[in-house]
Structures are given as C-alpha cells and as structure tokens.
Amino acid sequence: LPGRVAWLKLDEFNRKSNAEVVTALKQVKSGLQGQPTRGLILDLRDNPGGLLDQAVDITSHFVQSGPVVFTKERTGQTIPLNADRSQYLDLKMPVVVLVNNYSASASEIVSGALKDKGIATIVGEQSYGKASVQELVELKNGGALVITTAKYLTPLKRDISDKGITPDVVVKASEEDEKTGRGAQLNKAVEIIGQKNAALVQKANPGARADAS
Numbered sequence: 524l525p526g527r528v529a530w531l532k533l534d535e536f537n538r539k540s541n542a543e544v545v546t547a548l549k550q551v552k553s554g555l556q557g558q559p560t561r562g563l564i565l566d567l568r569d570n571p572g573g574l575l576d577q578a579v580d581i582t583s584h585f586v587q588s589g590p591v592v593f594t595k596e597r598t599g600q601t602i603p604l605n606a607d608r609s610q611y612l613d614l615k616m617p618v619v620v621l622v623n624n625y626s627a628s629a630s631e632i633v634s635g636a637l638k639d640k641g642i643a644t645i646v647g648e649q650s651y652g653k654a655s656v657q658e659l660v661e662l663k664n665g666g667a668l669v670i671t672t673a674k675y676l677t678p679l680k681r682d683i684s685d686k687g688i689t690p691d692v693v694v695k696a697s698e699e700d701e702k703t704g705r706g707a708q709l710n711k712a713v714e715i716i717g718q719k720n721a722a723l724v725q726k727a728n729p730g731a732r733a734d735a736s
Contacts, residue, residue: 524709525713526561526713526717527555527558527559527560527561527562528560528561528562528563528712528713529551529555529562529563529564530564530709531544531547531548531551531563531564531565531566532566532704533565533566533567533570533581534569535570535571535572536570536574536577536578536581536629536630537574538574538577538659540573540574540577540581541577541580541581544581545584545610548584548614549612551563551614551616552612552614560616561616561716561720562616562617562618562619562716562717562719563614563616563617563618563619563716564618564619564621564713565618565619565620565621565633565643566620566704566709567621567622567626567630567633568621568622568623568626568647568700568704568708569623569625569626570626570627570630571625571628571630571651572627572628572630572653573628573629574629574658574659574669575592575594575604575629575632575658575675576658577629578591578592578629578630578632578633579591579592579604579606579607579632580607580610582606582632582636582637583607583608583610583611584610584611584612584614585611585612585637585642585643586606586611586636586640586642587608587611587613588605588606588608589605589606589678590603590606590678591604591606591632591636591678592632592635592636592675592676592677593675593676593677593678593680594672594673594674594675594676595674595675596672596673597672597673601676601680617644617715617716617719617723618642618644619643619644619712619715619716620633620634620637620638620643620644620645620646621646621647621708621712622634622645622646622647622648622649622650622688623650623708624648624649624650624651624687625651627651627652627653628651628653628654628655631650631651631654631683631687631688632675632677634650634688635677635678635683635688638677638688638691639677639678639679639681640678644691644692644715644719645688645689645692646691646692646694646708646711646712646715647690647693647694647696647708648690648693648694648695648696649688649689649690649693650683650687650688652683652685652686652687653684654674654675654676654683654684655671655673655674655675658670658672692711692715694708694711696708
C-alpha cells in the first residue's frame with residue numbers, strides 16, 4: 524500500500540490463524556521489499572470470530588503484558604487472560620485495525636484490547652457485539668466441538684454484548700470497500716498511519732518538515 528504500509532487481512536480465528544499471523548508479522552517487521560515498513564493495517568472486517576486462544580495469542584504479538592480479555596463465567600467469576608510475553612513482537616510502528624458490522628467475537632477481543640490499551644486506532648463501523656467465549660473440545664472419535672462457555676469483557680472491563688466496539692474513527696463502507704476492501708475505510712487507515720508517522724517525525728525533530736510519504 525502507499526507509504527510502505529502493510530495490509531494484513533484475517534478472515535477468521537481458526538487453529539492455524541496464529542501461526543499464519545506470526546509469519547506475516549515477522550515479514551512486516553523485517554520490512555517490505557528491502558524497505559522498512561511504516562505502518563500496519565490489521566483488517567478484521569467481515570471476520571465472524573472463532574477460537575479464544577487464537578485471539579489471545581494474536582493480541583499478544585502487540586500487547587507486552589497484562590490482560591488481553593476477561594472472561595465472565597456463568598458463576599459470575601471474572602478471570603483475566605493475560606498476554607503471552609514470549610509472543611510479543613514489539614513492532615515499533617503505527618497500527619490501525621479495521622472493523623465493520625460483521626466483525627464479531629474473537630475479532631472484538633483483538634480490536635477491544637488494542638483499543639483499550641491505546642496500541643491501535645480502530646477505524647470503520649460499529650462491530651457486531653458478540654461477547655461469547657467459544658472453546659474447541661476435542662472428541663475421542665477425532666472430531667471436535669465448539670462450545671460457548673462464558674462471555675468476555677475488554678481489558679477495561681467493558682461489556683460489549685449487543686453493543687460492539689465503537690471505532691475511534693467512524694468511516695462508512697464505500698461500494699469499493701464492499702467489493703474489494705480497497706475503499707474509503709482502507710484509504711482512511713493509510714491516511715491515519717501517514718499522520719502518525721508525520722507526528723513522530725515532528726516529535727523527534729521539532730521544527731522539521733515531516734514527510735509522511
């Protein structure tokens with residue numbers, strides 16, 4: 524994308540998701556075509572969610588410590604699920620997360636954590652608001668069963684059931700967003716990363732003219 528911005532689209536949270544994301548993020552960190560990457564767009568639009576452990580692992584690449592999410596059990600007990608320090612990647616670049624009305628469950632765990640911790644700017648439309656925790660249970664016959672065991676709260680203990688994650692910057696999907704993903708929402712994400720990079724340059728060199736390209 525323009526400005527050496529990486530665009531990572533995640534369609535669901537399955538058993539392979541974290542491994543695939545790790546590979547992609549390491550490439551992003553090492554640079555694009557021999558040039559340093561200047562920002563990351565994590566695209567969770569139309570991602571219905573999936574496995575809780577994958578959401579926690581993926582968030583851990585961005586969050587160094589502390590709770591990624593709280594699960595509220597049927598008994599009322601609240602349990603923190605903390606970031607895995609060993610998976611932290613320290614990307615050192617601006618991050619934008621794209622969400623829409625179909626971003627649900629595990630997508631909201633990731634976007635909610637990055638929003639609450641001030642790590643990413645959330646752009647797009649209100650997410651779905653499915654705060655249910657699903658876990659994969661292996662069966663003796665080799666099959667597997669996904670069951671709902673609890674509901675989750677964001678790191679600031681916000682309950683988003685039937686409410687969803689509110690973007691920091693609301694951008695209605697354009698026709699091109701719905702067709703190819705490359706519309707107003709993606710353009711705004713690139714613009715925000717450019718602005719953040721420009722602000723970093725200004726901070727490092729007061730009085731200098733920032734180049735966000």
